[in-house]
Amino acid sequence: MPNEEKILQLIAKAEQEHTLKKEELTCLLASSQAEEPLAAAADHVRQKFVGDGVHLRGLIEFSNICRQDCMYCGLRRDNQRLERYRLGADEIVGLAEKAKGDGYHTVVLQSGEDMYFTAERLAGIIRRIKALDLAVTLSVGERSFDEYRLWREAGADRYLLRIETTDREVYEKFDPGMSYDNRVRCLRDLRTLGYEVGTGTLVGLPGQTPVSIAEDILFYQKLDADMVGIGPLIPNPDTPLGSAPKGDFHLTRRMVSLLRLLLPEANIPATTAMETMVPHGRELILASGANVVMPNVTEGDSRRKYALYPGKICVADTPAQCRRCMGGRIKAMGRFIAEDKGFRKHRRDLSI
Numbered sequence: 001m002p003n004e005e006k007i008l009q010l011i012a013k014a015e016q017e018h019t020l021k022k023e024e025l026t027c028l029l030a031s032s033q034a035e036e037p038l039a040a041a042a043d044h045v046r047q048k049f050v051g052d053g054v055h056l057r058g059l060i061e062f063s064n065i066c067r068q069d070c071m072y073c074g075l076r077r078d079n080q081r082l083e084r085y086r087l088g089a090d091e092i093v094g095l096a097e098k099a100k101g102d103g104y105h106t107v108v109l110q111s112g113e114d115m116y117f118t119a120e121r122l123a124g125i126i127r128r129i130k131a132l133d134l135a136v137t138l139s140v141g142e143r144s145f146d147e148y149r150l151w152r153e154a155g156a157d158r159y160l161l162r163i164e165t166t167d168r169e170v171y172e173k174f175d176p177g178m179s180y181d182n183r184v185r186c187l188r189d190l191r192t193l194g195y196e197v198g199t200g201t202l203v204g205l206p207g208q209t210p211v212s213i214a215e216d217i218l219f220y221q222k223l224d225a226d227m228v229g230i231g232p233l234i235p236n237p238d239t240p241l242g243s244a245p246k247g248d249f250h251l252t253r254r255m256v257s258l259l260r261l262l263l264p265e266a267n268i269p270a271t272t273a274m275e276t277m278v279p280h281g282r283e284l285i286l287a288s289g290a291n292v293v294m295p296n297v298t299e300g301d302s303r304r305k306y307a308l309y310p311g312k313i314c315v316a317d318t319p320a321q322c323r324r325c326m327g328g329r330i331k332a333m334g335r336f337i338a339e340d341k342g343f344r345k346h347r348r349d350l351s352i
């Protein structure tokens with residue numbers, strides 16, 4: 001068991017040099033004593049590299065239809081208990097327009113892997129949203145290089161695709177029919193095409209260990225990820241992982257702080273899953289290294305039906321309520337809502 005002095009030394013090293021070895025990462029991830037000093041160091045690095053602005057990204061959950069069968073996810077193909085929906089192009093563009101009216105500068109288009117949205121169809125929607133002068137982030141799963149290219153040419157700026165875990169065996173066990181190599185291929189293609197690339201970990205998959213989470217962090221560093229979103233597993237009773245233990249909130253928080261220390265310029269969200277698990281979890285995570293929040297701007301019943309996991313927060317609220325609520329909470333922390341599109345800053349842009 002490492003002593004307190006050793007822990008503080010490692011954190012100081014990470015804060016100065018932004019590197020740690022796998023064993024050092026593992027030691028900090030596994031240590032509950034490390035949590036508060038890690039959060040304090042990460043908050044400091046966040047302030048220094050990306051400032052006090054919090055970027056809001058308006059999340060549009062436009063279809064819960066999915067061809068994949070991930071064993072943790074409520075949208076999985078085999079889940080018969082989910083009422084399925086798909087929004088039309090005009091509805092999606094309408095939500096983006098409203099988000100713009102509510103002061104958002106980015107929308108995130110997220111869905112299951114719904115093949116109704118051919119590359120052409122989605123490209124048309126992207127072009128219409130780009131004409132509103134919004135940044136567009138896509139999060140629609142695995143597609144080919146050519147499909148990603150068409151969307152990039154249509155104006156998409158960013159792409160979110162969590163690797164979920166870099167433990168190949170765990171990945172392929174819980175994402176049946178999917179291959180780890182193809183997931184990595186997607187991330188590489190997105191990078192090649194000039195997207196800002198977001199990825200991340202689902203913390204709490206059975207079989208995951210502090211060592212594999214340390215490897216995830218090193219993978220994100222190697223990929224030079226622009227965004228890293230992580231959240232704890234919230235077992236969904238309508239899935240095969242329904243009775244698995246939930247992901248560890250504190251481990252997830254330590255991981256967020258370590259990500260900030262090792263990828264100081266990255267955009268790191270305080271995810272909805274954190275708040276589903278702990279009231280005001282997003283504020284705690286914003287104070288532990290994060291600088292992004294993704295409020296839901298989907299309207300009506302679709303909010304409830306986009307049920308990745310149970311107990312999702314704010315399903316009965318309107319987008320305007322969410323925007324006001326988050327705005328107030330961010331100000332109360334002494335932070336502010338950033339007014340730019342929130343592209344990733346690069347160290348060479350900073351005079352330090």
Ligand code: SAH
Nearest residue numbers: 072073111112141162202232233234308309
């Ligand atoms: N189809 C898209 C979007 C997936 S949903 C894609 O493949 O990228 C977005 C994220 O929700 C997933 O990457 C996963 O990490 C997370 N998620 C799914 N089920 C979850 C659960 N039960 N608990 C917590 N997070 C979950």
